Amino acid sequence: MGSKMKLKLAIQKSGRLHEDSIKLLKECGIDISNGANKLKTEATNFPLEVFFLRDDDIPQYVEDAVADIGIVGENVVYEKNKSVELVEKLGFAPCRLSLAVSRGENYRDVKYLEGKKIATSYPSLVQKYLDEHKINAEIHEISGSVEIAPGIGLADAICDLVSSGSTLLTNGLKEVETILNSQAILIRNKKLSDPHQQLLNKLLFRIQAVKKARNNKYVLLNAPNDKLKEIISLLPGMKSPTVLPLADEGWSSVHSVLSEDEFWDKIEQLKAAGAQGILVVPIEKMVI
Ligand code: PRT
């Protein structure tokens, strides 16, 4: 307790989640020195201690309260099935856990898998999926290079993470079922003390502001006054758009915020409605 109390965060030591985890902390205004071979480090401006671990070990560490919170892929959390709580989806490292078979196979539905051999690093998620679909198949657990298993006769199908799909493609495989959609998430120990929970709330407030900012853009445009009403009706803004008169009479400058998913549609509509000189600027933080 007191001023020395720190929140302990576990992140991946190296790999696909490492950089984005560090970047997120940075965008939350938290400075950590990231020494290459360090096991742990401390933030200089937030009561946070950061542990660098293999991603597979993070759920266990958080369950055991060696770390209070952790950043890890959903796929790992659900495969390990540890007793931890999801705090927040973080939006990076998106991928899916999918079943794939050789491209030449005549695959119709999951019944294809009955009596077959499936190679995977995710035996428990695959077993759960098979049980749900009442399929009996043999799971062959391997820790890496799962995608070569069908080609060398080790298995009839595989279940592995896919993002672009190019690994499947180059190995002559086709994706046939998705069993889980995954992204990086923040997890927490189930029994955090009140002071730890308060620190987590503080961190979470920042993370949410960063996430919102990433999903939104600040838009500035010029509008002829006779089209102003139509243009404003296209813009959501935080409350409502800001409208300022331009030196050029008959024109106004309009400022607003647009979310990433509706962005291109809106820009087209704004142009069609007579908007000119449209500027789009990234937002650093967004607190609503
Ligand atoms: O050393 P450590 O155990 O910590 O790391 P790791 O090697 O186990 O994990 P790492 O760094 O490879 O991945 C960490 C996390 O990133 C995973 O648990 C996922 O949550 C997430 N992630 C996102 C991915 C991918 N995308 C991904 N494409 N993890 C792995 N892949 C692999 C996949 O296994 C396959 O080999 O990439 C290949 C497929 O990619 P595409 O683009 O060809 O489809």
Ligand code: ZN
């Ligand atoms: Zn791992």
